[in-house]
Amino acid sequence: CLAWVFFRADSVGNAWEVLARLGALKFEMANLITPVFSIPIGGxxxxxxxxxxxxxxxxxxxxxxxxxxxxxxxxxxxxxxxxAAMILSIAFGLYYISGTEVQFIYGNF
Incomplete structure (x- = not known):
């Protein structure tokens, strides 16, 4: 999980800054609650x-x-x-919501 920070960061310095903030455990309640209620669909x-x-x-x-x-x-x-009909309907539903875009995770490495 920690390696993901380095994959997504713009630079190594930004990655270390994110990890330092995680290690400090200084969170504000507004920052913890707001993202849950403002989840973008498909974002x-x-x-x-x-x-x-x-x-x-x-x-x-x-x-x-x-x-x-x-x-x-x-x-x-x-x-x-x-x-069989129930299993196929679940399979088609999963295929339908899966989307077509696959992210290139190594782009920022």
Missing amino acids: AALPVSVLLVLILSYLAHWFPKNALDRLQGGWGWLPSPVQ
Whole structure:
């Protein structure tokens, strides 16, 4: 993770400055809260889709185990064509939201 700072920084000096600020742990509350509520959709910051997956994953942790067992058992009783249709719809949905642009991560190295 620390190497990513050097990949994205404009210069080595800027990278060291970012790491020094991280090490100082001097954060203002406004700087911590504001980026969460101003997430640009499809921007360079955290996409809303990723934020939703993180929130749903966290909530799934607190889901009762017996409810998960019922869902898993219900999936096993679904007919194969229904299972295939659900899996294909998820695959197409993931393909649709994946986007076409791939970032060149070594550009600033």
